Amino acid sequence: MQMQALNAVFEKQSGSIVFDGKYTNEYEAIKLLHTLHNRPTHERIIREFLTALEQLHHVESTGVASQRLREEGNQKYKSSSGDKELLLSACRLYTEAILTAENANNELCLAYANRGMALQDYGYYRQAYDDCACALEFGYPKKLHHKLIMRQAYCAWKLGNLELLEEHIHSLRGMQLNESFQRQLLELQENVQHLTQHKGAIEEQPVSAGESSVHQIVNEASSRGRYMIAKERIPQGSIIFTESAECFVPLEKHLICQQCAATQLIPIPCPNCHKRVVYCSRQCRERHKSIHKYECAAYKRDLLHMLGISHLALRLVLTYLPLLTPQLQKQRNASELWHTFISLANDDNDDDITAPQYLKTLRMITHLDKVSETELTYHMLCANLLRAYLFECTDFFDQFADTSAPSEDWQLFIAACILRSSGQLMVNGHVGDAIMPITLGLKEFTLLQPKLWDRPHHLQLGSLHKFSAFQLVTAMNLPHLSLCNHSCIPSIRTKFEGRSVVNYALRDIEANEEIFNCYTGDCKTTTFKERRKQLKNTFKFHCCCVNCRRQHPDEEYFMFETYRCENPNCRQTFVPAEKSRNWWKQLDGDVLICDVCKEAQNVYWYEDFLVLFEYYPNPKYRRELFKEFERMSNHILNYHVIKLYWANEIVNKAFNALKEGCPLDDVDYEEIVCIIRWQLDGITMRYGPNSIEYITKLTYLWDLIALGKYKCCTKKMQTMLDTLKFMASEPKNIFLNYYHDFIEQHCTSD
Incomplete structure (x- = not known):
């Protein structure tokens, strides 16, 4: 229904857009929208659409639903008696209570407190520590604070964090504690001495791989643009380079950490997003605040998933704009803002390897000048919708109040930036995969599956095959990887590590040889015709790699499609015609025919x-x-x-x-x-x-x-x-x- 409503909005708007001459740039395209004689009507349509997307949130009813789930979790917890499956079952119910409560803080804090208790019993100490902190954050009764601080101290001890343990012990000393808690405090004080002797360190989140170049060099030639070559021989399996994406977004409403892209997590949600945004830790939630404060209202409206690549484009602008604003704040109008912005994109003084990622991103190519008017109009309207959203639903434009350009000009400029990023990501964006348990639903969390785990991160016997699936989970901006040109026989393999990538040599790569990625399925998994169509439609070029220049470019693909004729007088090998290649998926479809003797195959x-x-x-x-x-x-x-x-x-x-x-x-x-x-x-x-x-x-x-x-x-x-x-x-x-x-x-x- 929402997509239908969006399509209706775009249909109403696109009818009045008339392109006059050849496409110039993103700024001129957005300016066309801003100078339409019926722009007030366009703006009204967008405001009505954004208002219609608002979803009412009743704190009282969500609080009641959360309480019911928490009480069910309590029953599971009380009956667990150390049973690991029942403990995780309780954690799942507490998690549902947390997601359901949203900003019903009186229930949210209780659900966090109870889940923290169960997670601690199970052995998820870092997550239990965070849950206690969240319970305190959302208003856990002050008279019971000592219970949570005691749990935090215990988890800090288990994690080996001496500093946090001493901090919580200091807090507990100033509280009125009963005899039982006094005994626990004494035990923790003894643990301080143990940790001091062993100098333990708290369990940390994996550090994302920073961008580093191990073997490669990047050149530029006027006839070909940027590309990547090896400066020395790179053996097969070696790491060529790593890169960390400063911007990514989840795909298909996957509930992964919005900051680090962790897929195996116990969720800490934004309490205002209607169960649509989660993090793996409080640290990640805090680090993502500068972005999420402008996206939260969009997630509440379930707007962003409808806009595809434009969501990642928006996030690029939100991420990189603070780095550009000092150079833009003195510009007096949208035209000056745009020309200053483009001058940064065209400045090649910085070496490609050492340049900041935002500069590499600005320099990525775009093919908006090659798309159809219909496709261009769609991306223009998406960018304009996001501009209107930022203006109507957030305080985003308040940050430019003290700059020289008026708000209207900043709006035009921001829409143009989003459109430019969309055009760049159409041909430079990457999708990241992750190994996920089979049959795991979008609203399920791997670490909380009772039938899967024996203890934290240790599977039950016979359960590894449940990790036999992988899914595309992220859309990412990786401008350094984007320097690799396409080949249907790639020379790299990319490993996705959360929001980072590690690129390995698929084969030996000789010194001064160009390093290639593959933008589609390669020559073993797709046909020449399929690749040619996709490359033309999406990337606007025809491939001329070694494989595509062969007389038989589908030779390797046909290795997996070859039959032996059943006719005893033929018995030759053949590859069926394209229309009958998938005959086996529906037996009543096209007949399989030998292209040598032309006889139909029995396939008994x-x-x-x-x-x-x-x-x-x-x-x-x-x-x-x-x-x-x-x-x-x-x-x-x-x-x-x-x-x-x-x-x-x-x-x-x-x-x-x-x-x-x-x-x-x-x-x-x-x-x-x-x-x-x-x-x-x-x-x-x-x-x-x-x-x-x-x-x-x-x-x-x-x-x-x-x-x-x-x-x-x-x-x-x-x-x-x-x-x-x-x-x-x-x-x-x-x-x-x-x-x-x-x-x-x-x-x-x-």
């Missing part, structure tokens, strides 16, 4: 396989299914997409059978192991041995090793362990814990 083997798959629980049919899976190789070659797909389905079926109590014997496990190993070889061929696709599917094999169903030699295991360096630290630590808890003991020396 595939139909037989589907029937056997339906009867998987029956041991007799299951054994026949395994045989039929092997016999597929008589009809499809190499690591065909059909066989890779069904390998995944068979493995999933096996693990679902285990979950449902269906008995599998040693022969079954042996077959499943063979299928997984074949699948991993196929994934290695298509995506690479260090790909996220390989790592996530590795989880099934590790679970079978952990369950004692497969013995793996230490050499093969070390090869698998080596791939973990290409994982983000959050899931990597979980994988390593699982290895030490359950797998190491099952490895053999053979």
Whole structure:
């Protein structure tokens, strides 16, 4: 409904926009909107739209709902008696109470206090400490403050933070404490001496990788623009460079930390955002305040997810504008503001490697001059809507009250900046992925899943395969990575580490060789036609990389689409025509025809396989299914997409059978192991041995090793362990814990 309303607003506005001549720049495009004769009507339409998006918030009703959830959590907590699953179940209910309470502070503080108690019992000490601080922040009864400060002191001791422990002990000494709390205080004082001797340090959040260049050099040529070359030979697997994104936004309403992009968190929400913005810690919430204070009202209206890349463009402006304002505050009008801004973007005095990220961002290319008028109009209207939002719903423009230019000119300038950033991000933005538990909903949090964990960051036996999925979770601004030109045969692989990236060499890169990224699927996962279309539509160029200049640019892709003709008089290999390539996904679709003898294929083997798959629980049919899976190789070659797909389905079926109590014997496990190993070889061929696709599917094999169903030699295991360096630290630590808890003991020396 909201998208329909937005489309209706844009439709009303776009009808009066008439472009006169060739596109000039973002400022002139926005000025066109600001000089329309019916602009007052446009402004009224936007104000009505923003007002209609407002969602009423009844503190009393949310408080009642939060209280009910908290009381349910109390029941779980009281019955837990040390049971880890019940403790996490209580934490989930307390979390729902926190999210539901929003700014009903009388309930919010109680929910935080109770969750902190349960988290402390479970062993999440840093999160429990933060919860106690949040409870105090939102008005926890003063007469009970000693309870929370005692918990904070205990958590500080567990975290090894001597300074905080001494601070809380000092506070407790000045309070009236009963005998029980006096005993606890004495124990904590003894712990001070222990920490003093060991000089412990508090558990810290992982430090984001700063931007650093290990091997590369950036050049610029007038005919090609900026690009990246190696100044020395870079061996395969080496880190080329790292970069930390100063700006990112979550995708698809994912509830990840808005400051550090942590995906595995126990949420601390903004209490005003209707459950739409969360952080992994109070520290991250505080650090993000300068941005969120201008986005909060938009999140309350659920506005930002409708605007796609324009949201990230807005965040770029909010982040970088304070760095630019000192150079803009004396400009007298929008035109002067814009020309000063552009002069900064065109100033190449700073070396590309050492320049601040905001300058690198200003210099990113934009292709707004190449888009259609319809697409340009859409981005203009998005930028103008965000300008109106900042003016109508926030105090954003108050910061320019003492500058030379009037508010109206600042509004025009800011809209132009948002439009420019949108154009840059269309061709320079990146999307970050993260390994996530399968079937985890958008409103669920990994660390609070009772059936997943044995203790903090240690999975239950047989649960690693639940991390066999990955999702795109962030849109990021990475101007240094954007210097890498496109190739359908990339030479780098990017690991997303929260809001940072680490870029590895996919192969040996020679000195003075250009370093390439891939903006689409590569030549093994997409066709030349698909890539050409996407590159033209989005990036406005035709690729001329080594692969695209080949006589047969789809040769590597067709390795996974090749059949052997069933006609005994032919038996030649062939790749089907494009229209029938996906015949197996819907059997009543296009017929598979050999392009050599032109004979239609019977595909009886595939139909037989589907029937056997339906009867998987029956041991007799299951054994026949395994045989039929092997016999597929008589009809499809190499690591065909059909066989890779069904390998995944068979493995999933096996693990679902285990979950449902269906008995599998040693022969079954042996077959499943063979299928997984074949699948991993196929994934290695298509995506690479260090790909996220390989790592996530590795989880099934590790679970079978952990369950004692497969013995793996230490050499093969070390090869698998080596791939973990290409994982983000959050899931990597979980994988390593699982290895030490359950797998190491099952490895053999053979």
